[in-house]
Amino acid sequence: MTSPAIGRLRVDGATLHYEVRGKGPLLLLIPGGTGGAASYDGVADDLAADYTVASYDPRGMSRSPLDDPEARQRVEQHADDAFRLLELLSPGVPARVVGCSSGAIVALHLLTTHPGRIERVVAHEPPLVEVLPDVAEHRALLARVQDTLRREGPMPAAAVFAAGMRRPGADPVDAKAATELPPQAAARVARTMANMPYFLGRIxxxxxxxxxxxxxxxxxxxxxxxxxxxxxxxxxxxxPAAFLAERFGTSFVHFPGGHTGLSTHPAEFGELLRKVLEIANVQAAS
Known part of the structure; x- marks a missing residue:
């Protein structure tokens, strides 16, 4: 794996840690969940053959500290952070953006607020529950997560949250697997767990x-x-993404694996992502 160039960017209320690999048009990778820049390590090197690949730790996560640790978090401000990175790394030139999970929500807001800076957005499973017809059920789930977080702490709350994300009757996540990872992956898991209270309580x-x-x-x-x-x-x-694709009359792309396919199937995920971006390149040139 190629060591990325590391940078720090001051934004309103935080300092962002970001990483850059490769040369070419900018491809900004926005992490989701408790992940940071490292969540894209499995695909970044391959994509860097054709793109300047940048990712970062979102504000409040891992190596991107907040000035005020108690500050309220808003999608709009996280999207402005991504915009500041675009302005720094691709001034005046539209970029491609990929977001997963909560990072996909940021990417969608970035598209709607700065469309002139965006060539293409790939949004993988943004949990936009407010667009769903059964939103009341999901609001109740989120209330249970917050209640569990206050009463019992982050790990029980994470279990409630994870159960609500899965299909009814789906097998639970194998918690033992985290103890069987190679050292580098285990370090990423440790950072993920450290971010859990912030993710559940603020994001x-x-x-x-x-x-x-x-x-x-x-x-x-x-x-x-x-x-x-x-x-x-x-x-x-x-x-939500499937619902919106149907509403917009656009195609819906299935990537390998599940919600965390980026981590569980990195080679296949990266290969398909490259193909999706190549289609965008052809359309942009036509």
Whole structure:
């Protein structure tokens, strides 16, 4: 794996840690969940053959400290962070953006607010529960997560959250697997666990209450690839992107694996991502 160039960017209320590999047009990778820049390590080197690949730790995560650790988190501010990275790394030139999970929510807001800076967005399973017809059920889930977090702490709350994300009757996640990882992957898991209280307490309630500008997204849907995991059909994070693709009359791309296919199937995920971006390149040149 190639060592990336490391940078620090001051933004409003935080300092972002970002990493850059390769040469070519900018491809900004926005992490989701408790992950940071390292969540894209499995695909970044291959993509760097054709792109300047940048990723980062979102504000408040891992190596991107907040000035005020108690500051309220908003999708709009996280999207502005991504915009500042675009301005730094690709000034005046439209970029390609990939977001997974909560990072996909950031990518969608970035598209609606700065469309002139975006060539293409790939949004993999953004958990936009507010667009779903059964949103009341999911609001109740989020309330249970917050209640569990207050009463019992982050790990029980994480279990409630994970159970709500899966299909009814799906097998639980194998917690033992985290103890059987190679050292580098185990270090990423350790960072992930350290980020869990912040993610559940600050990111989840704000991001999953976010309502996108659906009409604006539809008007920009020629620049948008909505995607989900081949193994996560019917699960909560999968459903909003599938719902929006049907509403917009656009295609829906299935990536290998489930919600975390980026981590569980990195080679196959990266190969398909490259193909999706190549299609965007051809369309941009035509």
């Amino acid at each position: 989840v309630p704000s991001f999953m209450a976010y309502t996108p500008d659906v009409d604006r997204l539809k008007a920009l849907s020629d620049r948008l690839v909505l995607a989900g995991g081949a193994d996560s059909r019917g699960e909560l994070p999968y459903r």
